[in-house]
Amino acid sequence: MQATIESVTADQLDNSRLNFKVGDGVRVHTRVREGDKERIQIFAGIVIARKGSGIREAFTVRRISFGEGVERVFPIHSPNIDKIEVDRESITRKARLYYLRDRIGKEATKVKEKRLIEAGRK
């Protein structure tokens, strides 16, 4: 019966959006509807959590906006999302980067970048 349930949602899943990890810097292109016009709004930040599976899967993006931490939770397969761009890949030791919430200033967005580590630098 679980297979039946999954078959119901299968055509709504967008598997092209699954190629990012926790810690990655992403730019989420969201469709914003104003009246009958539609435009693209970009929300850029660090993915601090991915939760759920299947159609319920969601991810949280955190950014520092004018000195204030802002978080948005997106359902991954939402039709409101146009695309998800990965800016920078990171290596993290935690699945949920909630510790970033307690940090102030430069430290608040500091995650280990994959390209720097692979190049032997920190």
Add this chain to the structure above:
Amino acid sequence: MSFTLIGKKIGMTQIFDGNQLVPVTVVEAGPCPVVQVKSSEKDGYEAVQIGFGVQKLHRISKPIQGHFAKAKVEPVHQLREFRVGADDAEYNVGDVLTVSKFEAGQRVDVIGMTKGKGFQGVMKRWNFAGGPASHGHMTHRRGGSYGQCQWPGEVWKGKKMPGHMGNARRTTQNLTIVKVLEDKNLLLIKGSVHGSIGGTVYVRTAVKKKRSA
């Protein structure tokens, strides 16, 4: 009157309806073959007998086997009868009723057995407040007073007390159909439907219509 299908609760999930993620219950409803049509001339009332599911032949008694043979219908797991009103479409023996009679946005009632909870106290069964947990109180989950004094001298009929909870036939009215999947015989009904997963449900067109459509 109404149109009814026999079905099975599959479980819950969520789907995007437009731009919104909506919680839905997946119900496998039909196909339901018409096994018998009862008429007021012959039987004294108007009804239609429909079936659901598959049953092995050797599990059915000979008289019921004959009943299926007469209707030229494959043996079904469940047989149920539903009353037919004067303004309903005509049913013929051998017709197969499917979810195609339903459409997205339509209101339906869902009838089924609720989950059995066993013998439960008044707090769970009737949402009583119970007593304070501490400060010297000695009644915690009790129902309080059961009545008055010499008059009426008895406990009123219908007094809410502990007892068996659940496993009762209940109807949830005016649920909305979000999507109809005809090829899979599935209905996606918005929100929850009572009863356990795999339980039998009857899905019928809503009896109480909305005042403004």
